[in-house]
Amino acid sequence: MSDRRTLLRVEHLRKVYESATGDVEAIGDISFTMDAGELICVVGPSGCGKTTLLKCLAGLLRPTSGVVEMDGAPVTGPSPAMAVVFQEYGRSLYPWLTVRGNVELPLRHKKLTRAARSRLVVDALEAVGLAHAARSHPWQLSGGMQQRVAIARAIAYQPDVLIMDEPFAAVDAQTRADLEDLVRELHASRSISVVFVTHDIDESVYLGQRVLVLSTSPTWVQEDLAIDLPPERDQITTRALPRFTQLRTHVYDQIQRAKRGQAVAP
């Protein structure tokens, strides 16, 4: 649950990529804040700058102008307070390490005793339902299980913010539903704040407490929509609610407007 403390503040963020073939203004002017403990989904037309935004939030990319602040301090590089889960789980896990080794690796940068590290790894693997697979290698696991390992690695690091870039785009529908519920469960039980980018409108409404709809590039926040569905959600009941249908239709309409360039800048 949100505790009304501003954790992340993005103000007038702009990002221009410079290249030999010309400049690309990926992000025009994005501003929003996120309270501690919130789960925000970000949607928008393809190529509108969602990944660019996440990279700026995570300190992996320097904005051209504007500010990203985490807990009142400017983000100037990768921060231990944030962990990122990407879509390409296959490329983000080291095949020569076991599941346990993959989850443990980033913790080696923290000043922890071996026992404390071990506790965090065991706890994270249990939380994602993979305690039994600790000694397997990633290539022995299904796609959904590999993405669970990536999530375990992120939560073992104990970040304040979990940043997820279309994390379930490459798994089948049933696995995706299970992983969505896992994210909701981890968010609720561990008070982790989550920024979740997705192409899937239904997924954004099902997961989010808020949905940020982005315009086409150069991008701004076209709508910051509060998702007023009950906090207890499940795949069958929640998705069958008339309000769920209204919200998904609304988000869909907004994205269509964005694609047609009809959205008005705030």
Ligand SMILES: Nc1ncnc2c1ncn2[C@@H]1O[C@H](COP(=O)(O)OP(=O)(O)OP(=O)(O)O)[C@@H](O)[C@H]1O
């Ligand atoms: N390194 C780069 N150099 C130049 N242009 C880039 C670079 N990375 C991204 N872009 C451009 O910036 C814009 C936004 O890209 P970005 O990947 O952030 O969008 P996205 O919304 O995540 O895309 P998608 O929905 O397809 O995943 C696009 O026009 C893209 O071509």
